[in-house]
Amino acid sequence: xxxxxxxxxxxxxxxxxxxxxxxxxxxxxxxxxxxxxxxxxxxxxxxxxxxxxxxxxxxxxxxxxxxxxxxxxxxxxxxxxxxxxxxxxxxxxxxxxxxxxxxxxxxxxxxxxxx
Amino acid sequence: xxxxxxxxxxxxxxxxxxxxxxxxxxxxxxxxxxxxxxxxxxxxxxxxxxxxxxxxxxxxxxxxxxxxxxxxxxxxxxxxxxxxxxxxxxxxxxxxxxxxxxxxxxxxxxxxx
Numbered sequence: 652x653x654x655x656x657x658x659x660x661x662x663x664x665x666x667x668x669x670x671x672x673x674x675x676x677x678x679x680x681x682x683x684x685x686x687x688x689x690x691x692x693x694x695x696x697x698x699x700x701x702x703x704x705x706x707x708x709x710x711x712x713x714x715x716x717x718x719x720x721x722x723x724x725x726x727x728x729x730x731x732x733x734x735x736x737x738x739x740x741x742x743x744x745x746x747x748x749x750x751x752x753x754x755x756x757x758x759x760x761x762x763x764x765x766x
Numbered sequence: 767x768x769x770x771x772x773x774x775x776x777x778x779x780x781x782x783x784x785x786x787x788x789x790x791x792x793x794x795x796x797x798x799x800x801x802x803x804x805x806x807x808x809x810x811x812x813x814x815x816x817x818x819x820x821x822x823x824x825x826x827x828x829x830x831x832x833x834x835x836x837x838x839x840x841x842x843x844x845x846x847x848x849x850x851x852x853x854x855x856x857x858x859x860x861x862x863x864x865x866x867x868x869x870x871x872x873x874x875x876x877x878x879x
Contacts, residue, residue, distance in 0.1 A: 683866060694858060694872035695809075702866045734772045741808060745868070752797050752862040 652745045653678040657757035665765050670714075670729040672760045674742030677723065683745040684725040685754065686716055690738045698740075701725060712736070737764045768793050770871035784847045787874045789859030794839045795869075797862040800832070803873070804855045812857075815842040849878045858871040859870045 658673040676682055686698040699710025706718040716727045727744060739761050743754040775853040779785050789798065798815040813834055814822040821834035834843040846853050856873040863869055 664782065686866065687870070695854075695870040698870065700867060731770055743809075752866070753799065753811055753814065754801075754809070754860075754868060755811075758808045 795861035
Protein backbone atom coordinates (compact mmCIF):
# COMPACT_ATOMS: atom_id res chain seq x y z
CA UNK A 652 0.00 0.00 0.00
CA UNK A 653 1.17 3.50 -0.73
CA UNK A 654 1.46 6.42 1.68
CA UNK A 655 2.49 10.06 1.66
CA UNK A 656 4.13 12.14 4.35
CA UNK A 657 4.18 15.91 4.09
CA UNK A 658 6.74 17.39 6.44
CA UNK A 659 5.43 20.54 8.05
CA UNK A 660 1.74 21.21 8.36
CA UNK A 661 2.39 24.93 8.11
CA UNK A 662 5.08 26.78 6.17
CA UNK A 663 5.48 30.53 6.29
CA UNK A 664 7.61 32.49 3.84
CA UNK A 665 8.13 36.10 2.91
CA UNK A 666 6.97 37.40 -0.44
CA UNK A 667 9.78 36.87 -2.96
CA UNK A 668 11.41 34.08 -0.95
CA UNK A 669 11.90 30.48 -2.02
CA UNK A 670 8.99 28.13 -1.40
CA UNK A 671 9.87 24.54 -0.46
CA UNK A 672 7.13 22.10 0.48
CA UNK A 673 8.32 18.61 1.35
CA UNK A 674 6.71 15.34 0.36
CA UNK A 675 7.98 11.81 0.89
CA UNK A 676 6.18 8.78 -0.39
CA UNK A 677 6.10 5.07 0.17
CA UNK A 678 5.06 2.73 -2.60
CA UNK A 679 5.79 -0.89 -3.43
CA UNK A 680 5.54 -0.16 -7.17
CA UNK A 681 6.68 2.79 -9.30
CA UNK A 682 4.43 5.65 -8.25
CA UNK A 683 2.59 8.41 -9.98
CA UNK A 684 2.90 11.56 -7.87
CA UNK A 685 0.81 14.69 -7.83
CA UNK A 686 0.69 18.08 -6.17
CA UNK A 687 -2.66 19.80 -5.77
CA UNK A 688 -3.47 23.23 -4.42
CA UNK A 689 -6.62 24.20 -2.56
CA UNK A 690 -7.39 27.88 -2.19
CA UNK A 691 -9.71 28.94 0.64
CA UNK A 692 -13.26 27.74 0.09
CA UNK A 693 -12.40 26.12 -3.23
CA UNK A 694 -11.84 22.64 -4.63
CA UNK A 695 -8.57 21.06 -5.71
CA UNK A 696 -6.50 22.28 -8.61
CA UNK A 697 -3.76 20.17 -10.14
CA UNK A 698 -0.37 21.89 -9.97
CA UNK A 699 1.77 19.19 -11.54
CA UNK A 700 2.24 15.46 -11.87
CA UNK A 701 4.99 12.89 -12.26
CA UNK A 702 4.18 9.79 -14.27
CA UNK A 703 7.58 8.17 -14.93
CA UNK A 704 8.79 10.57 -17.60
CA UNK A 705 11.14 13.45 -16.77
CA UNK A 706 12.10 13.55 -13.11
CA UNK A 707 11.92 17.35 -12.98
CA UNK A 708 8.34 18.35 -13.52
CA UNK A 709 7.17 21.88 -14.21
CA UNK A 710 3.68 22.90 -13.30
CA UNK A 711 1.43 25.91 -13.31
CA UNK A 712 2.07 29.21 -11.53
CA UNK A 713 5.86 28.75 -11.56
CA UNK A 714 5.92 25.63 -9.40
CA UNK A 715 8.09 22.63 -10.08
CA UNK A 716 8.90 19.35 -8.34
CA UNK A 717 11.67 16.82 -8.66
CA UNK A 718 11.15 13.10 -8.32
CA UNK A 719 14.05 11.51 -6.43
CA UNK A 720 13.67 7.77 -6.25
CA UNK A 721 16.68 7.28 -3.98
CA UNK A 722 15.18 9.65 -1.44
CA UNK A 723 11.53 8.66 -2.12
CA UNK A 724 10.80 12.36 -2.32
CA UNK A 725 8.78 14.71 -4.50
CA UNK A 726 9.33 18.15 -3.01
CA UNK A 727 7.53 21.17 -4.45
CA UNK A 728 9.44 24.40 -5.06
CA UNK A 729 8.91 27.88 -6.38
CA UNK A 730 11.80 30.36 -6.64
CA UNK A 731 9.85 33.41 -5.56
CA UNK A 732 6.68 33.36 -3.49
CA UNK A 733 3.75 35.57 -4.35
CA UNK A 734 0.94 36.59 -2.05
CA UNK A 735 -1.48 34.69 -4.27
CA UNK A 736 0.36 31.43 -3.49
CA UNK A 737 -1.14 31.34 0.00
CA UNK A 738 -3.18 28.14 0.07
CA UNK A 739 -3.20 24.52 1.24
CA UNK A 740 -1.01 22.17 -0.75
CA UNK A 741 -1.54 18.44 -0.97
CA UNK A 742 0.87 15.80 -2.20
CA UNK A 743 -0.71 12.59 -3.45
CA UNK A 744 0.47 9.23 -4.72
CA UNK A 745 -1.22 6.79 -7.05
CA UNK A 746 -0.17 3.30 -7.96
CA UNK A 747 1.01 3.31 -11.56
CA UNK A 748 0.10 0.77 -14.17
CA UNK A 749 -3.24 -0.69 -15.16
CA UNK A 750 -6.22 1.51 -14.45
CA UNK A 751 -5.69 2.16 -10.77
CA UNK A 752 -5.79 5.89 -10.22
CA UNK A 753 -6.89 5.93 -6.62
CA UNK A 754 -5.06 8.68 -4.77
CA UNK A 755 -3.64 8.61 -1.30
CA UNK A 756 -3.17 12.13 0.02
CA UNK A 757 -0.80 13.60 2.51
CA UNK A 758 -2.20 15.66 5.37
CA UNK A 759 -1.50 18.90 3.56
CA UNK A 760 0.76 21.89 4.12
CA UNK A 761 -0.68 25.32 4.66
CA UNK A 762 1.47 27.95 3.00
CA UNK A 763 1.27 31.51 4.24
CA UNK A 764 3.07 34.33 2.46
CA UNK A 765 4.02 37.40 4.45
CA UNK A 766 4.39 40.81 2.82
CA UNK B 767 -8.54 18.99 -19.69
CA UNK B 768 -11.75 17.63 -18.24
CA UNK B 769 -14.11 19.95 -16.43
CA UNK B 770 -15.99 18.40 -13.54
CA UNK B 771 -19.15 20.02 -12.24
CA UNK B 772 -20.80 19.16 -8.96
CA UNK B 773 -24.23 20.01 -7.62
CA UNK B 774 -25.07 21.22 -5.07
CA UNK B 775 -22.03 23.32 -4.32
CA UNK B 776 -23.20 23.91 -0.77
CA UNK B 777 -26.08 22.76 1.39
CA UNK B 778 -27.23 22.77 4.96
CA UNK B 779 -29.07 19.59 5.86
CA UNK B 780 -31.11 18.36 8.78
CA UNK B 781 -29.81 15.33 10.63
CA UNK B 782 -31.52 12.11 9.62
CA UNK B 783 -32.10 13.23 6.06
CA UNK B 784 -30.29 12.14 2.89
CA UNK B 785 -28.72 14.22 0.16
CA UNK B 786 -27.66 13.24 -3.34
CA UNK B 787 -24.67 14.95 -4.94
CA UNK B 788 -24.35 14.96 -8.69
CA UNK B 789 -21.10 14.91 -10.66
CA UNK B 790 -20.99 15.69 -14.36
CA UNK B 791 -17.82 15.50 -16.48
CA UNK B 792 -17.62 17.34 -19.78
CA UNK B 793 -15.70 14.55 -21.51
CA UNK B 794 -15.38 10.84 -21.11
CA UNK B 795 -13.19 9.69 -18.27
CA UNK B 796 -12.05 6.18 -17.56
CA UNK B 797 -12.37 6.25 -13.80
CA UNK B 798 -14.52 8.26 -11.42
CA UNK B 799 -14.01 8.48 -7.69
CA UNK B 800 -15.62 10.11 -4.67
CA UNK B 801 -13.57 11.61 -1.85
CA UNK B 802 -14.45 13.14 1.49
CA UNK B 803 -12.60 16.00 3.15
CA UNK B 804 -13.62 16.51 6.75
CA UNK B 805 -13.06 19.96 8.30
CA UNK B 806 -9.36 20.74 8.53
CA UNK B 807 -8.41 17.32 7.23
CA UNK B 808 -6.97 15.80 4.10
CA UNK B 809 -8.93 13.88 1.49
CA UNK B 810 -10.02 10.30 1.99
CA UNK B 811 -11.23 8.06 -0.81
CA UNK B 812 -14.78 6.84 -0.30
CA UNK B 813 -15.23 4.66 -3.37
CA UNK B 814 -14.63 4.06 -7.05
CA UNK B 815 -17.75 4.67 -9.13
CA UNK B 816 -18.07 1.84 -11.65
CA UNK B 817 -20.11 2.35 -14.78
CA UNK B 818 -23.23 0.21 -14.76
CA UNK B 819 -22.31 -1.77 -11.68
CA UNK B 820 -21.91 -1.43 -7.93
CA UNK B 821 -19.27 0.93 -6.66
CA UNK B 822 -16.10 -0.36 -5.00
CA UNK B 823 -15.87 0.98 -1.45
CA UNK B 824 -12.79 1.64 0.65
CA UNK B 825 -12.38 0.37 4.15
CA UNK B 826 -14.65 2.24 6.53
CA UNK B 827 -17.26 3.17 3.93
CA UNK B 828 -20.36 1.14 3.13
CA UNK B 829 -22.97 1.18 0.42
CA UNK B 830 -25.89 1.66 2.80
CA UNK B 831 -24.42 4.95 4.01
CA UNK B 832 -22.94 6.17 0.72
CA UNK B 833 -24.84 4.68 -2.22
CA UNK B 834 -23.19 5.59 -5.53
CA UNK B 835 -24.41 5.32 -9.09
CA UNK B 836 -22.67 5.79 -12.42
CA UNK B 837 -25.11 5.17 -15.25
CA UNK B 838 -22.72 6.35 -17.98
CA UNK B 839 -19.13 7.48 -18.53
CA UNK B 840 -19.72 11.12 -17.68
CA UNK B 841 -22.15 11.15 -14.76
CA UNK B 842 -22.17 9.86 -11.20
CA UNK B 843 -24.10 10.47 -8.00
CA UNK B 844 -23.19 10.05 -4.35
CA UNK B 845 -25.89 9.93 -1.70
CA UNK B 846 -25.08 10.64 1.92
CA UNK B 847 -27.77 8.77 3.84
CA UNK B 848 -29.24 9.36 7.29
CA UNK B 849 -26.90 12.26 7.88
CA UNK B 850 -25.41 13.19 11.22
CA UNK B 851 -23.22 16.18 12.11
CA UNK B 852 -20.16 13.93 11.63
CA UNK B 853 -21.01 13.83 7.93
CA UNK B 854 -20.37 17.56 7.61
CA UNK B 855 -17.60 17.59 5.02
CA UNK B 856 -16.61 18.53 1.54
CA UNK B 857 -17.42 15.75 -0.90
CA UNK B 858 -15.33 15.79 -4.06
CA UNK B 859 -15.79 13.96 -7.31
CA UNK B 860 -12.75 13.14 -9.41
CA UNK B 861 -12.17 11.70 -12.84
CA UNK B 862 -9.19 10.32 -14.71
CA UNK B 863 -8.59 11.88 -18.10
CA UNK B 864 -5.98 11.55 -20.79
CA UNK B 865 -2.32 11.53 -19.85
CA UNK B 866 -2.99 9.98 -16.46
CA UNK B 867 -4.31 13.28 -15.17
CA UNK B 868 -6.75 13.18 -12.28
CA UNK B 869 -9.17 16.08 -12.12
CA UNK B 870 -11.37 17.21 -9.26
CA UNK B 871 -14.64 19.02 -9.08
CA UNK B 872 -15.07 22.11 -6.94
CA UNK B 873 -16.59 20.03 -4.19
CA UNK B 874 -19.94 19.93 -2.44
CA UNK B 875 -19.79 21.56 1.00
CA UNK B 876 -22.30 19.89 3.32
CA UNK B 877 -23.19 21.07 6.80
CA UNK B 878 -25.46 18.84 8.87
CA UNK B 879 -27.34 20.52 11.70
